Amino acid sequence: MDQEVRQAAGEVILGGFPEATVSPEYAELLRSGRVGGAVLFRRNLTSCEQAAALTESLKALRPDAWLAIDQEGGRVQRLGPPFPQLPPMRQLGERPDAAAHVSRAGTILSQGLAMLGLHQNYAPVLDVDTHPDNPAIGDRAFSSDPQQVADCGVALIQALQMGGIAACGKHFPGHGDSHTDSHVELPRLDHDLDRLRRVELVPFAAAMRAGVASIMTTHVCYTALDAVHPTTLSEAVIEPLLRRELGYDGVVVTDDMEMLAIMDHYGIEEAAVRALRAGCDQLLICHRVELQVAAYEALVRAVEAGELPRRRLLQAAARLRRMKQRYQPLAARLDALHQQWSESWAS
Numbered sequence: 001m002d003q004e005v006r007q008a009a010g011e012v013i014l015g016g017f018p019e020a021t022v023s024p025e026y027a028e029l030l031r032s033g034r035v036g037g038a039v040l041f042r043r044n045l046t047s048c049e050q051a052a053a054l055t056e057s058l059k060a061l062r063p064d065a066w067l068a069i070d071q072e073g074g075r076v077q078r079l080g081p082p083f084p085q086l087p088p089m090r091q092l093g094e095r096p097d098a099a100a101h102v103s104r105a106g107t108i109l110s111q112g113l114a115m116l117g118l119h120q121n122y123a124p125v126l127d128v129d130t131h132p133d134n135p136a137i138g139d140r141a142f143s144s145d146p147q148q149v150a151d152c153g154v155a156l157i158q159a160l161q162m163g164g165i166a167a168c169g170k171h172f173p174g175h176g177d178s179h180t181d182s183h184v185e186l187p188r189l190d191h192d193l194d195r196l197r198r199v200e201l202v203p204f205a206a207a208m209r210a211g212v213a214s215i216m217t218t219h220v221c222y223t224a225l226d227a228v229h230p231t232t233l234s235e236a237v238i239e240p241l242l243r244r245e246l247g248y249d250g251v252v253v254t255d256d257m258e259m260l261a262i263m264d265h266y267g268i269e270e271a272a273v274r275a276l277r278a279g280c281d282q283l284l285i286c287h288r289v290e291l292q293v294a295a296y297e298a299l300v301r302a303v304e305a306g307e308l309p310r311r312r313l314l315q316a317a318a319r320l321r322r323m324k325q326r327y328q329p330l331a332a333r334l335d336a337l338h339q340q341w342s343e344s345w346a347s
Contacts, residue, residue, distance in 0.1 A: 002303070005310060008317035009299040011036040012276065014068060014253075016286035020046050022057055025289045030061045034296045036320065037066030039286055040118075042078045048116060051079060055117030066324060068120040068168075071109060074139055079116075084108050089125060092152065093142030099155040102142070106156040110163020119327050120166040122216060122253075124156040126203035127176035136183070137176050144176075146202035153203045154210045161213060166327045168253060169207040171218035172242060173231060174200030178220055186261040192224040193241075205246055213323055214251040215242065217280060219261035229278075230261055233271060238279035251319045252279060256286045257295070269298035273308050281316035 010033040017026040017038065029035045038058055045051045058065050069078050074088030086092075086109070092101045102124075113121055128149050129141035142152040157167040173196055178187035191200070204215065217232040226236040232254045242248050254275050257263075262271050272283055272295035285292045302308035 002310075005303050005313060006300055007033060008313045009296050009303075010034045011317040011320055012281060012299070012313070013272075013283050013285060013292055013296055014039050014066060015289070015292040016041060016044075017289070018043060018287070020044055020050060020054070022054070022061070023289070027061055029289060029292060030058065030065060033062070035292055036282075037062070037068070037119075039068045039070075039122075039284055040078060041070075041286070042080070045079055048079070048083055051116045059117070064324060064328070066120065066320070066328075067118050068122060069113065069118055070122045071113060072123045072125060072140060073105065076140060079112075083112055088139035089142050089152070090129075090139035093148060098142070098148065099151050102152045102155040103159045106159025107163060110160045110165040114164045118165065119324075120168060120214070121160055122168045122170060123160070124153045124167065124169060124207075125171075126150075126153045126169040126207055127171060127174050128199055128203065130177045130199065134176060134178055136178065141176055146199050150203040150206035154206050157207055157210050157212045161211070164327060166213035166323055168214040168216050169204055169212050170216035171220075171255060172204055172215050172252075173218070173222065173237070174204075175218045175220055176200065183259050183261070186219065186221055186230060186265060188221045188223055190223050196222075196241075201246070204242075208246055208248050208250075212250065213327070214253050214282075215248060216253045216255055219255055219259055229274070232257075232262070232280065233266070233274040233278055235278045243279060249319075251281045251323050253282045254280050254284050256284045258285060258287050258291065268294050271295075272298050273302040276302075276313060276316060277308055281319045 013035045014037050015035040017023045055067055058067060070076050071078055073086030086105050092098055092105060095101050125140045126149060127137045127141050128146050129137050129144045142149045160167040177189060219230040219232050221230045226234040231237045257271055268291045275283055283295060285295055303310050303313055
């Protein structure tokens with residue numbers, strides 16, 4: 001048994017659970033190291049006080065648990081009031097001096113999320129909203145102008161990361177021109193590299209220059225680059241385009257692997273192995289514990305069978321550890337400060 005492989009296989013999986021308390025099944029996965037942390041949703045969060053207690057309970061199960069959330073603003077906000085509720089990013093992107101407004105929004109987010117014990121926010125949306133009937137993106141995007149998206153995206157990244165929260169630009173290489181939603185089906189676009197370089201990739205390139213901690217892939221099939229597989233699973237997209245052409249060496253996160261764009265075409269075992277082999281470093285499996293277990297076991301088996309290079313899995317885990325080393329220390333200091341304040345309030 002290769003213990004280093006088993007440890008890495010757990011580190012690269014970020015899971016979710018169904019309720020506001022940690023289920024016994026998920027607690028065992030986290031404690032045993034078969035998942036590396038949790039992504040939290042509205043179903044898990046009932047108040048700011050409960051959210052802080054929940055993150056503490058997760059860290060008690062695994063001290064280095066990585067805790068993430070989607071808190072974009074507008075229709076994608078997992079924490080409800082009294083946590084500050086931001087407008088859709090489109091409203092900020094359209095204002096005069098938009099980048100300054102976005103930066104203030106990012107500061108508010110980073111302070112609040114860090115105080116609740118979180119490490120990462122899956123924001124900003126870097127998609128360029130070029131399709132008027134796009135059901136997935138719309139007002140989640142800053143603009144239909146690539147440079148405006150780039151400027152606002154960089155402002156949010158810098159504000160989040162200065163506040164100790166790892167940012168995540170999404171959805172690479174772009175979900176903004178699709179007319180279908182990857183939650184429910186596999187979108188296909190025929191844009192070639194020339195179009196991508198002129199439009200979709202402009203914000204991602206700017207985000208990388210700004211030092212964004214992570215990039216999330218999209219479950220969109222770009223048929224000119226890979227006629228079969230969505231970006232998340234494509235060896236023809238992530239390594240050649242994101243890693244080599246754009247020079248990105250940070251963490252690459254998948255969008256939720258339980259979306260139907262993946263699950264209707266692949267089993268979770270095949271998809272998990274393909275995503276790692278394509279160049280992803282962290283798999284989001286946001287709902288079902290049995291799928292998280294299946295993905296973990298599939299990664300271990302794939303390395304043992306030579307279907308997934310051992311060095312690729314260990315590389316992914318190493319990238320995640322570098323991100324943890326940068327962002328968890330500040331979160332730990334804020335946790336301690338939060339505990340001091342809680343004790344003073346109680347007295």
